[in-house]
Amino acid sequence: MKTLIIVAHPDVKGSMSQQFFLSGLEQEKEVTIHQVYDSYPEGKIDKGKEIERVLSHDRIIFQFPLYWYSAPSLLKEWQDVVLSEIASNDSYMTRVAGKEFGIVVSIGSKETSYQAGGSVGLSLSELMKPYQAMATYFGLDFMPIFANYQFMYQTEQAKKQVLVDYQYYVTGPKLKTLASRTKWLRERVRGSQTLDANLLAPLLTQLEENCETIEDLNQTLADM
Amino acid sequence: MKTLIIVAHPDVKGSMSQQFFLSGLEQEKEVTIHQVYDSYPEGKIDKGKEIERVLSHDRIIFQFPLYWYSAPSLLKEWQDVVLSEIASNDSYMTRVAGKEFGIVVSIGSKETSYQAGGSVGLSLSELMKPYQAMATYFGLDFMPIFANYQFMYQTEQAKKQVLVDYQYYVTGPKLKTLASRTKWLRERVRGSQTLDANLLAPLLTQLEENCETIEDLNQTLADM
Structure with a gap:
C-alpha cells in the first residue's frame, strides 16, 4: 500500500511537531511526503502533477496544523484546483473512488477546549465536516482523524507513543x-x-x- | 451601521449571482464591498489595511461561492494572515468583540442535498462550523447564514425576493x-x-x- 502525505505547513522546518512526525517516516519506502508550501512558494498549484500523485497512491493523508479551525490556506487552494479537475473527469473519479483518506492535525490548544462547554465549544469531528463531505463526494474511505493536541507539552514517553501511532496511521491497515x-x-x-x-x-x-x-x-x- | 462585505470569488465578473447581489447595493453609502481576489491577484494580503477595514465597520460579512464545502482559498489566506494578527493584539481583540458577523454563500447544488440522506449528507450549518468557531473566538455576534441555492434556476420573482432579503441582511437590524x-x-x-x-x-x-x-x-x- 502506497501512502501520500500532503503536508500543509507554512514553516515545516520551524515546526517541532512536523519534524518529529516526519522523523518517524525516514525508512518508509511506500510513503511519499509532499510539502505543498515548499513545492509552491508562489501558490500556483500544478494540477497535472498533483492528480498523478493522488492517482498513484492508495491512501491520501492531509497533514496540517489547525489554523482557524481548518487547514492553512494553501491546502484549500490545492483542493480548489486539484479536486475540481478530478471532479470534471469521469476516469479520474473512478480511479479515486475507494482510496483511503486520513487527516493528521496538530492542535495548539488543549483537547478539552474541543467539546461542548469548552472554549471552542465544538468537537474536532464537527470542525472537520468539510473534509468529511469531500470524502463522501469522491467515494473515499474516511479514516478516523489523527489529532495531536499540544505536542510541546507532552512527555517524552507520550511523544514516543504518538510516533508509533502515527507510523501505524500512515502505513498500517485501516482497521485497527x-x-x-x-x-x-x-x-x-x-x-x-x-x-x-x-x-x-x-x-x-x-x-x-x-x-x-x-x-x-x-x-x-x-x-x- | 457600517457593513464590510468581504467577497471571495475568483471570477466575480463572470458570476451572475455575485453580479446580481452587488447590483442591489449600488446606492448603499454605509456598505463597503471588498473584492479580495481583485485586490490581491498575487495572494499577498496587506494585513494592516485589512485590520483597518475590519475595525472601521460594525458588521463583517464573508460572501463567497461554496468550493469544496468551504470558501475559496484566498478567504482562508485572509483569515490566516489577518485573524492571527488581530488575535495577537489585545487592543484589536477588544475592538473586534461585539461586531456582527454574517455569511452569504452561493451554492450550486440543490438545498435538499444538504441534509441527512441527501447526497452531501451534512447541513450547511454543520459545514460552516469552522466560521462559527471563529466567531466564538473573537466574540462576534454570528448572524443566521444567508444561503442561496441554485441561483440560476430561480424564477425572476424569487430572485427579486432574494435581492430584498440580501439587502436587508447587509443593512438591516440583525433581529428580523x-x-x-x-x-x-x-x-x-x-x-x-x-x-x-x-x-x-x-x-x-x-x-x-x-x-x-x-x-x-x-x-x-x-x-x-
Whole structure:
C-alpha cells in the first residue's frame, strides 16, 4: 500500500511537531511526503502533477496544523484546483473512488477546549465536516482523524507513543485491531535495518501469545 | 451601521449571482464591498489595511461561492494572515468583540442535498462550523447564514425576493421581526433617489397598518 502525505505547513522546518512526525517516516519506502508550501512558494498549484500523485497512491493523508479551525490556506487552494479537475473527469473519479483518506492535525490548544462547554465549544469531528463531505463526494474511505493536541507539552514517553501511532496511521491497515497491530509491528521489526530483531524476538513472541489469548477469550465469549 | 462585505470569488465578473447581489447595493453609502481576489491577484494580503477595514465597520460579512464545502482559498489566506494578527493584539481583540458577523454563500447544488440522506449528507450549518468557531473566538455576534441555492434556476420573482432579503441582511437590524423589516423598508423608500415615494406611500401605510394589527393580536394573545 502506497501512502501520500500532503503536508500543509507554512514553516515545516520551524515546526517541532512536523519534524518529529516526519522523523518517524525516514525508512518508509511506500510513503511519499509532499510539502505543498515548499513545492509552491508562489501558490500556483500544478494540477497535472498533483492528480498523478493522488492517482498513484492508495491512501491520501492531509497533514496540517489547525489554523482557524481548518487547514492553512494553501491546502484549500490545492483542493480548489486539484479536486475540481478530478471532479470534471469521469476516469479520474473512478480511479479515486475507494482510496483511503486520513487527516493528521496538530492542535495548539488543549483537547478539552474541543467539546461542548469548552472554549471552542465544538468537537474536532464537527470542525472537520468539510473534509468529511469531500470524502463522501469522491467515494473515499474516511479514516478516523489523527489529532495531536499540544505536542510541546507532552512527555517524552507520550511523544514516543504518538510516533508509533502515527507510523501505524500512515502505513498500517485501516482497521485497527490488536491482531492487525501485532502483525504490523512484527513486519516492521523484521524489515528494520536498525533494530536488532534478535533482541526484540522474545517481546514479539510474548505479544503474539497475549494476542492469541485475547482472541481465544473473545471466541469463548462469542460461544457463550 | 457600517457593513464590510468581504467577497471571495475568483471570477466575480463572470458570476451572475455575485453580479446580481452587488447590483442591489449600488446606492448603499454605509456598505463597503471588498473584492479580495481583485485586490490581491498575487495572494499577498496587506494585513494592516485589512485590520483597518475590519475595525472601521460594525458588521463583517464573508460572501463567497461554496468550493469544496468551504470558501475559496484566498478567504482562508485572509483569515490566516489577518485573524492571527488581530488575535495577537489585545487592543484589536477588544475592538473586534461585539461586531456582527454574517455569511452569504452561493451554492450550486440543490438545498435538499444538504441534509441527512441527501447526497452531501451534512447541513450547511454543520459545514460552516469552522466560521462559527471563529466567531466564538473573537466574540462576534454570528448572524443566521444567508444561503442561496441554485441561483440560476430561480424564477425572476424569487430572485427579486432574494435581492430584498440580501439587502436587508447587509443593512438591516440583525433581529428580523415584522416591525424591524417594516421600519427598514420605510427608511429605504424615503431615502431612495430613484423610487417615487408618493406612489409607494399608500402601500407603506397599508403595510404599517397590517403590522400594527398583528402587534395588537400578539398583545391580545399575550394578555389571554
